Structures are given as C-alpha cells and as structure tokens.
Amino acid sequence: xxxxxxxxxxxxxxxxxxxxxxxxxxxxxxxxxxxxxxxxxxxxxxxxxxxxxxxxxxxxxxxxxxxxxxxxxxxxxxxxxxxxxxxxxxxxxxxxxxxxxxxxxxxxxxxxxxxxxxxxxxxxxxxxxxxxxxxxxxxxxxxxxxxxxxxxxxxxxxxxxxxxxxxxxxxxxxxxxxxxxxxxxxxxxxxxxxxxxxxxxxxxxxxxxxxxxxxxxxxxxxxxxxxxxxxxxxxxxxxxxxxxxxxxxxxxxxxxxxxxxxxxxxxxxxxxxxxxxxxxxxxxxxxxxxxxxxxxxxxxxxxxxxxxxxxxxxxxxxxxxxxxxxxxxxxxxxxxxxxxxxxxxxxxxxxxxxxxxxxxxxxxxxxxxxxxxxxxxxxxxxxxxxxxxxxxxxxxxxxxxxxxxxxxxxxxxxxxxxxxxxxxxxxxxxxxxxxxxxxxxxxxxxxxxxxxxxxx
Amino acid sequence: xxxxxxxxxxxxxxxxxxxxxxxxxxxxxxxxxxxxxxxxxxxxxxxxxxxxxxxxxxxxxxxxxxxxxxxxxxxxxxxxxxxxxxxxxxxxxxxxxxxxxxxxxxxxxxxxxxxxxxxxxxxxxxxxxxxxxxxxxxxxxxxxxxxxxxxxxxxxxxxxxxxxxxxxxxxxxxxxxxxxxxxxxxxxxxxxxxxxxxxxxxxxxxxxxxxxxxxxxxxxxxxxxxxxxxxxxxxxxxxxxxxxxxxxxxxxxxxxxxxxxxxxxxxxxxxxxxxxxxxxxxxxxxxxxxxxxxxxxxxxxxxxxxxxxxxxxxxxxxxxxxxxxxxxxxxxxxxxxxxxxxxxxxxxxxxxxxxxxxxxxxxxxxxxxxxxxxxxxxxxxxxxxxxxxxxxxxxxxxxxxxxxxxxxxxxxxxxxxxxxxxxxxxxxxxxxxxxxxxxxxxxxxxxxxxxxxxxxxxxx
Numbered sequence: 034x035x036x037x038x039x040x041x042x043x044x045x046x047x048x049x050x051x052x053x054x055x056x057x058x059x060x061x062x063x064x065x066x067x068x069x070x071x072x073x074x075x076x077x078x079x080x081x082x083x084x085x086x087x088x089x090x091x092x093x094x095x096x097x098x099x100x101x102x103x104x105x106x107x108x109x110x111x112x113x114x115x116x117x118x119x120x121x122x123x124x125x126x127x128x129x130x131x132x133x134x135x136x137x138x139x140x141x142x143x144x145x146x147x148x149x150x151x152x153x154x155x156x157x158x159x160x161x162x163x164x165x166x167x168x169x170x171x172x173x174x175x176x177x178x179x180x181x182x183x184x185x186x187x188x189x190x191x192x193x194x195x196x197x198x199x200x201x202x203x204x205x206x207x208x209x210x211x212x213x214x215x216x217x218x219x220x221x222x223x224x225x226x227x228x229x230x231x232x233x234x235x236x237x238x239x240x241x242x243x244x245x246x247x248x249x250x251x252x253x254x255x256x257x258x259x260x261x262x263x264x265x266x267x268x269x270x271x272x273x274x275x276x277x278x279x280x281x282x283x284x285x286x287x288x289x290x291x292x293x294x295x296x297x298x299x300x301x302x303x304x305x306x307x308x309x310x311x312x313x314x315x316x317x318x319x320x321x322x323x324x325x326x327x328x329x330x331x332x333x334x335x336x337x338x339x340x341x342x343x344x345x346x347x348x349x350x351x352x353x354x355x356x357x358x359x360x361x362x363x364x365x366x367x368x369x370x371x372x373x374x375x376x377x378x379x380x381x382x383x384x385x386x387x388x389x390x391x392x393x394x395x396x397x398x399x400x401x402x403x404x405x406x407x408x409x410x411x412x413x414x415x416x417x418x419x420x421x422x423x424x425x426x427x428x429x430x431x432x433x434x435x436x437x438x439x440x441x442x443x444x445x446x447x448x449x450x451x452x453x454x455x456x457x458x459x460x461x462x463x464x465x466x467x468x469x470x471x472x473x474x475x476x477x478x479x480x481x482x483x484x485x486x487x488x489x
Numbered sequence: 490x491x492x493x494x495x496x497x498x499x500x501x502x503x504x505x506x507x508x509x510x511x512x513x514x515x516x517x518x519x520x521x522x523x524x525x526x527x528x529x530x531x532x533x534x535x536x537x538x539x540x541x542x543x544x545x546x547x548x549x550x551x552x553x554x555x556x557x558x559x560x561x562x563x564x565x566x567x568x569x570x571x572x573x574x575x576x577x578x579x580x581x582x583x584x585x586x587x588x589x590x591x592x593x594x595x596x597x598x599x600x601x602x603x604x605x606x607x608x609x610x611x612x613x614x615x616x617x618x619x620x621x622x623x624x625x626x627x628x629x630x631x632x633x634x635x636x637x638x639x640x641x642x643x644x645x646x647x648x649x650x651x652x653x654x655x656x657x658x659x660x661x662x663x664x665x666x667x668x669x670x671x672x673x674x675x676x677x678x679x680x681x682x683x684x685x686x687x688x689x690x691x692x693x694x695x696x697x698x699x700x701x702x703x704x705x706x707x708x709x710x711x712x713x714x715x716x717x718x719x720x721x722x723x724x725x726x727x728x729x730x731x732x733x734x735x736x737x738x739x740x741x742x743x744x745x746x747x748x749x750x751x752x753x754x755x756x757x758x759x760x761x762x763x764x765x766x767x768x769x770x771x772x773x774x775x776x777x778x779x780x781x782x783x784x785x786x787x788x789x790x791x792x793x794x795x796x797x798x799x800x801x802x803x804x805x806x807x808x809x810x811x812x813x814x815x816x817x818x819x820x821x822x823x824x825x826x827x828x829x830x831x832x833x834x835x836x837x838x839x840x841x842x843x844x845x846x847x848x849x850x851x852x853x854x855x856x857x858x859x860x861x862x863x864x865x866x867x868x869x870x871x872x873x874x875x876x877x878x879x880x881x882x883x884x885x886x887x888x889x890x891x892x893x894x895x896x897x898x899x900x901x902x903x904x905x906x907x908x909x910x911x912x913x914x915x916x917x918x919x920x921x922x923x924x925x926x927x928x929x930x931x932x933x934x935x936x937x938x939x940x941x942x943x944x945x946x947x948x949x
Binding site (some may be wrong): 296297299300301302304306307308310311312313314315316317318319321324325327328329331332333334335336337338339348350381382403404405408410411432434436439486489 | 790793794799804805806807808809810812813817819821823831833845874895896899901902925
C-alpha cells in the first residue's frame, strides 16, 4: 500500500449541484484532529481522490497552513484542487499522522518573493508586484503565451499603486480630505506561501492625510491571494469605522489601469425584471484615448452602473502595436456586505463608478458617493461600528470577438458564486473545536445574479 | 408680427381684461418661455373670437400686444372659454411679469400675426407635411404622419432619417420617430423563423404593430401663430409593407395609440406625446415608446442625464458623455445592438446626441412617463428600462422598453400583456447646435430645469 505509515484519515464528501463540470476546483477546508495525531502536520498531510470509500485513487497536490494547537485539539487548513463533475459527489481523503513522512514537493507555476509589504507573485498567466511601502498592488502584468514565447504587458499605471480603498473624510469646514490604502506606510502584514497559493494580508488605520493614526480612525484590512495555474487573483477588503465619522465618500473594490492599454469597458448587470428564460446582455463603452480625448475627465457613465454588477472588465480589442493580442482584465464580484449597529449601513448614490483621469481608467464601487464635496449639507455621517466588506476576483485573459471570453467570464462568475457542499466525516469527537475564521476563497454569495439563461 | 415680438397696444375700445401674472420660481433667467393656460372671458352674443381676444404685456414701457393663439374655444351664453398660448419674451430669475387678456372690442379686426413657421403639404399622402422654422425643417410620413426626416438648420442641414428596411432606401428611408411600437409575438407560427439568422428582413414570428404603419389615421390639427399641433390616433395594425398577408391572424384590433406633436413657431424644440393601450390580451416580444432613431453616422457622441431622485439638495448629478461606437465601427461585438445593456432607468432627465464635427445636436427631455393597467392597476413590466442601441451602418437610438426580450423569438420569452395596459409619455425634443461638451451639457441642464419648471401662470 502506497500510504503505509499514515495512521488516520478524514473523508470529505464534496457535492456539486451545478449543471456544469468544475475542473480544477480550488478547495480549502478547516480540519480538526486530536493533538496527539498532529505532531507532523506540516509534512504528513496528503490528499487523495477516493473512487470508493475503501479505495484510494490519485494523490492531489495540497497545501497545509494555519496549524493551531488548542490543547487536545489541533486545527489546520488544507487546500487542494480537484475536478468536481456536474451534479455529482466526489469523495476525497485527507491522510495524516505519519511521524516519518517528509514534506512532499509539488510542481507549481506559482512563485512569490519579497518581505514585509514588498511582495511579488507570479504564475504562467500574470505577474503582480506590490508597492513596498503600502503593500498595494503596483504592477499587474498579463502574460500571453504563443508557442514557446511569452509576451508581457503591464496593465496598471507605473508608480501609482492601486488605491484599494478610498475614504473621503469631511474635514472642517466642509473640506474633503481623501485617504487611500496606497498611502499606508508599512502596515502590519501577514503572508502565506505555498505551492497552491500565496497571499498577503495587511491591516492598519486609515487616517486622514497629515494625521497620525488614532484609535478613532477607521480600521482597514486588505488581502491579496494568488493561485497556481489560475488566471485570476482575489482581492478583499474590510473597512470598519471605530468612531462616528463624517465623510463625502467611501470607495472600495477599485481597480485602476493604464488608459492606453484598453479600448472598451464592458459590464454585465443583473436584471430582476427579466424572466429567467431570457438572456442578460453585456454593455460596452468606448474608452480608447484616441476617441475620448475631447471628453471631460471624471465619471464616464455617471451613476448609471448598478452597485452590484456581477462582473465588469476593461477590454482591449485593438491589437496594439506593441502587443498584438486582445486581452481583458475582469473583476468578478464575490462578496459584498455592510452593516451598522441598529440598522443598515449608510448608502448614498451607491453605484459602480467608471472614471477617467490623468491617463488612467479606474472603476470602484461606492457605497457613499458625493459629487459636491464642499457643502456641509452633503456630509454623510458613518456611525461607529459600521463595516463595509468586499471581495472580487480579478481575471486576466484573452479577449476574442466570438464571445468565448464573454461567455467564459460569465461562466466563471456563475461557478464562483455557486457554492459546493463540503461535509467532513466522521464527526470529530476529540473536544471543543474553535470556530473557523473567515478566509478569502473564490466563492461568492451572488448565485442569484446568474439565474438567467445566459449572457450575450 | 412674430411671436415674441411686441406692438404698442391701444386699450381704448376694449371692454375689459383678465390679468395674468407670470412668476419665475426656480431662479433662472427665462427667454421665449411658452405659456399655455385656460381662460373664461365675458362674451356677448355678437362676440367675434377671431378679432376680440388679445394678449398684452403690461410692462414699464406701456402695454404691448404680443402674438397669441386662442384655441379650443367654446361659447356659452355670455362667455367664452378656451386656452391661450403665447411666448413670454424675457423674465428675470425670480421675477414676475403681468400680461393681460383683453376681450370685447366690436371694432377690432382680426390680428395678423406673421408666423416664422411655415407649414406646407408634401403632396405624397394625406399626412405628408413639411414644418419649418428658423431652427429646423421636419417632414412627416405621407401615410402615418410620423416624423420622417429632420434637418437641423443651425447645423449640418442634413436629413437625420433612418434606414431600417432596404426596400425603403430609395423612397426616403424610414422615420426618425419610430414609436410607439410593438413586436406582437406569434411564436407558435411554424414559418421562416428557422431561417432568421440566414437573411430575410421580415420574420413571421412577429407582426410589426408600429404607429408609423398607420394609413391616414384619424387626426386633428390646431394651427396658429404660436404653434402648429398635429394629433393622430387609431388602431395600430400590423405594418402593411412588412407583414405577410398570407398568414392567418386575428383580425380584431388589439393595440391603439395616440400621438401628438406640437411645433412652436419660434422655438428650437417641439413637444411630443403618445398613449399606447392594449385592447385585448396579447403577447409581445417588445413594446416601446420614446424612440427617435437616426442613421448611425449622424452623431458622434451621446449624453445622458439622470433624474435627481434621491440626490441631496446641494449635491450635483453626474451626466454621462460617451463616444458612439456605431459611427466609427468600434463596437467590440459588431452585432450586439444595445451598447448600455439595460442599466438606464426607464425615466431619465434627458438624453441626446451631438456631432462634434458638424455641430448637429438633438436632445430629448422626458417630461412624463405614466403607466398603468386600466383594469388591474399595475402594468406588466419585463425589462423596463431605457435601452440604447447602435450598430455600424445602421442606426443610433434610445427607446423606453416596458417589456423587451433579449433573446428574441423564443416562445418562452414572449411577454403576456393583458387588456388595459396603458403607457403614456410626454417629451420635448430639442434641435440644437453643439459647440463643446461642457457648453452643451450646461445648456442642456438649464433647458431641462426650464422645461420641467414652467413659469407659474395665474389668472387673477
């Protein structure tokens, strides 16, 4: 037997109710074991497909992390990728407790480097690099493979790290003061590295410009997660107001790109009054500098884009001289939540905004947006305890005029937002298990956005 | 005398007047502001309405007669009632002005107000007219009377019509004013729908129940020195030129409409309204109004402004200006019709087009959208939105959809519309000369404010 020496095994039943296959599904589970069997978890965990309850199939590369001992109980997380067929249940075994096992080496296209906020991650689809001071993504470069050649194109502006979150504080007297995550200086950082994914999470206070961090300033956490093999990364943010705060704007889920890299902005809404038998239709706006030079800077499409767009994208369908491929950078919404003590979180002109300014294009979702930021009457008060969270997947891919990209992105959004059912067996009886902490996964809460017959 | 032009008025011989107070309440300077109000005045038995009614501006320089149009007049013993329309030439922001409706002067002759508008018959059909003033020339369709061609006399002076059907290209193309209209759905017909993707302009799975398919509908014309108004109404039958007569269909009427245009002699805009009603249960693939359609090469840009709903009093709305893709063949998917999906609300403040090279401009200000079901209360909505369509070599247009299927012809997407659906709209269409985007947006914003906040007119 190949797995001689392993003493225990957990079984996962992974059920998909989706009508489509899910090849290479990223799965990340929280496992509790008895501490006496957890002495070598960093090395001895193996994940295997199980065609039957008593048969062991192929081994899947896995990544074990966040091992925590809580007295007699030890918890850890294990991530792996598995093919999950449509409307089927896949049985997976997690083998552990082999004191003699050595750490396995898995082939991966994912690599990361750097220290602290200075972080770089790369796979065969794209390369990302953060600003060393704030940890915000500074460079996002798409890779296009043709035969043995890899062509690179940087899509984000040089020297202008992604803002991530922007809060426009309403100072006195009625004076706007904007602060962004890109103005952070060496925030507290947590990193995870491995063959399947790597991530960097940062947290700190978002203070008005020129003010030292204070307890009353909003707390912000931003995380990036990169995967082996996948042409997307995940971006999440959590903004918490720790004191009543007057603002003119809260923008999150933002992405800025070089204007010269793209020709169109594409968006896909969700239309409640459309019957499920009908198709959603994607919209397109020309953003190519050659044709938009005469237009005023600022919001391109007013407040018309719904706050909850399932996905949107910057598209290049012009085959630029320096990069003769069509490509797209899409943002797929995964999570979006807000709360305030005693009621809903404040929202004012909540919409998705598309903005052109200074050679760059940006989108963001704004729960609070004030255009005229010099009037006391326009101040929105955010109560203490208000939290805004958001998570998206940024997908980099090849665009094509046959709509393969369009239907592919919609299918990916549908897949991300159709959750799998994962149950663990047998029930753990070894003691009290601490609650599972929220982690960032390519799983969203918006399955209702994808109930229509399709998209065109 | 031109509308808006003034003549000294001699009060002698007039039996009396009704005072009219106009107030500007939105703090905007007004010029050439239309006023239209109901009145009742004393009228003895020998009263001659054509001669014995006048509108006079009571200003600092004394009473001045201005051109006025009295219409829908009704005689009752001892009095006359009706409506009067005139233009108030200038009222400052927050200001007031007094006008007087003089009545009763048996020696007065009918006034001769020279109108700057020319209305002439086109000669190709009972509804064929040319309406022309300083700002535009408009031609109506010979049979239906829908607006067919529009020329911007301050701009390129080139026809803005549309070509939907090849067969009409040599006959002047298809109309600019395309609505109200409906694709009545007949998905159970086993017909050429199977070949829809391989050609053919007319699909038997639908009937084109379009107002511009009217054949000389019932109509009323009110004409005078201030405005020329044409109203048409009647059953909308399947378009005679685009309907296969060999197909069996219900011969009873199921949609009725009324369309009104009012062209002001001295103004660059005209008023348009429509009412569309279902007379029996039916199915449709779409039903729309508020649709003016132009050849794709006419305009280079579009602008869209939202209503102020939900915006704080001191905040400002964002208008959008977009480069049209149809004009320059830059659509990412060449056959995808609706560039802006269905995210625009069914009621906007206004939208429009301009051409940055030849300065042509068209804007539509939405005054009223009112929908109901006269039996059930609430109307049916499936995809209720403003849609924007543009395709290279074809057309650019906005329309308001009440029900609109994205996946056409599918039986499961045919919308059931019950008897009693009623869709009403009122719009102002402005023909203007574009200079630069900021100037155009500022002018549109002011025009919108003025149009939606008319002068307060009180008969004292």
